[in-house]
Amino acid sequence: SEGETRPVRTFSIGYDRDYASYRNELEFARQMASRIGSEHHEYRLGVDELVDFLPRMVHLQDEPIADPVCVPLFYVAKLARDNGVTVCQVGEGADEMLIGYPNWLQALERQQMDDWPVPRLLKRAASSALDLAGYGHAWQTEYLRRGGAGQPLFWSGAEAFSEWEKQRLLSPRLKRSLRGLTSWSAIAPIHARFRARAWDQSPLSWMSYVDLHLRLPELLLMRVDKMTMGVGLEGRVPFLDHRLVALAMSIPSSRKASGGRLKHLLKIAVRGLVPDALIDRRKQGFGVPVDELFEGRLATLAQVQLDRFCDETDLLDRGEVNRLIQSGQGSKIWYLLNLAMWWREYITRDVPAAA
Incomplete structure (x- = not known):
């Protein structure tokens, strides 16, 4: 931001209120925006808005990505696009390379x-x-x-x-x-x-290796690309510059998580640029209050969609699906609902509006 002639534009997404399973981080985004003097924008997402977006989310995904974060990601991308931004930077990759989970x-x-x-x-x-x-x-x-x-x-990690x-x-x-x-x-x-190629055979090195091969490209980068392009916004990932990846992967995992401190080296590098209160706060993942969502109309939608999916496909055991729905395990129900809606969109070509 120091080399720009106008303030950098920053964008953050939250929810209409704090939930037991997810608390807003808008205040922390404001602190960082204030520190760098950015032109900051934020948006609060309501539950009805989230549920109503599901059919479009399934369409934009192309694949059954099954990550509820696609919803707030779409809306923060839309917020940026509505404010004239066509290219943005996102932070994916740092956790996988520098031990951040x-x-x-x-x-x-x-x-x-x-x-x-x-x-x-x-x-x-x-x-x-x-x-x-x-x-x-x-x-x-x-x-x-x-x-x-x-x-x-x-x-x-997924x-x-x-x-x-x-x-x-x-x-x-x-x-x-x-x-x-x-x-x-x-x-x-x-x-x-x-086992055949990695010079660092430690468990943490394995975690980096497998997630760089699976979770990062097939989930995290996929959701960024699909949701940003859904509004005509290009998302770029500076942490995945191949030179930075090569450097990070040449460092022993024991150095990256020294003393059990997550992203230890990155925190050292940005100390003084980022407020200490933000560097040292407990890590909170970007999430969606799915458990609370299934206490309302989303539960009815899930039951209807999954009943029909079981009838039409014979891929899942109906009794086990119903047991899962009754158990109230929101994240797992979301994954199955996403699969059912994707099946209707891309296999049977029939996705209804949210109930």
């Missing part, structure tokens, strides 16, 4: 425990016992299964369902046609390349 540190602890000299046979026996005790759905059981199979515990849950959700016909295919079938070749 809190759940990666939790995954590191789990992997370190799994690396203890415990026989795989014992891990398999423990996971089987938990299955029999009714805890097959628990992620702890899933990690024991992976450890017992000699697999890394971390497969992606896992929604455990393998146990997926097997329950799939219809008998689909399971037969898959012939034992699991998500590991997609992860295994990536893991093999990592």
Whole structure:
């Protein structure tokens, strides 16, 4: 911003109120805007507006991306475009390259425990016992299964369902046609390349590697591209300049997360440019209050759409889908609703307006 002849324009999105599952970050955006003297714009998104946008979101996505963040991302892109911006910068990539996700540190602890000299046979026996005790759905059981199979515990930063849950959700016909295919079938070749080529074989390095190959291009960059281009805005990603990526990936992961401090090196680099209060605050992901959304009209829409999807496709187990809806697990219901609406848009070519 220092080299510009006019103030940089900045844009932020929030919601009409704070929710239990997501609190607005507008105030922090204002602090940063004030620090750099930007021309700042913000928009508050209402629940009805969010729900009404779903059919268009599905159309713009092209693929069943299934990320609710596509909604606020579209509206903040629209805010920028409405204010005359045609090219913007977004921050994707820094977390993957420089270790910025809190759940990666939790995954590191789990992997370190799994690396203890415990026989795989014992891990398999423990996971089987938990299955029999009714805890097959628990992620702890899933990690024991992976450890017992000699697999890394971390497969992606975008896992929604455990393998146990997926097997329950799939219809008998689909399971037969898959012939034992699991998500590991997609992860295994990536893991093999990592083991063969990566100079840093640490668990954190693996997390960076797999998410740079899967979650970043297939989810995060995809949603940025689809939602920004949906309003005629080009989103550019400066952190993914190939020279910066090469530099970041040449640094040992132990240096990037020194003492368990997320994005440690980046914070050192921008200290003095960004207010300390923003650098040192607890990380909060860009999110959507999906649990609260399914307490209203979105729950009815999900039931109708998923009932029809089960009738027309025989891909999912209706009983398990209904159990999931009744359980109120908003994020998981969202993923299935997104799949059902995408199917109607791109396979049967029939998407209704939101209920």
